[in-house]
Amino acid sequence: LWTPQNENDALSEQELLEDYPLLRPL
Helix, strand or coil, X not given: CCCCCCXXXXXXXXXXXXXXXXXXXX
């Protein structure tokens, strides 16, 4: 599963949720 390694990745997390809603972090 994809997990944010840095706090800055949290910004990319929102982009991933828009493109890949199935990759929501647990």
